[in-house]
Amino acid sequence: MRIITHTCTACGTVVSANELESNRVMKCPGLGCENVLRFTDLPEEERTFFLDHAEQYEL
Ligand SMILES: [Zn+2]
16 A cells, blocks of 8 residues: 655655545644644645545554
8 A cells, every 4th residue: 555644844744645535634743843734735736646545554
């Protein structure tokens, strides 16, 4: 399965698309990082792929 992740631009913490999609907007889990991550930060191509295969990610 293709793994889709987003890397925080502020601290480099990697967050899975699964987490982003379920939260839509979330504070970066990185220690001491206040950056806000959004599902829409993912490239459109990756968002489309994720949504097309969402059932595979719901484990
Ligand atoms: Zn961060």
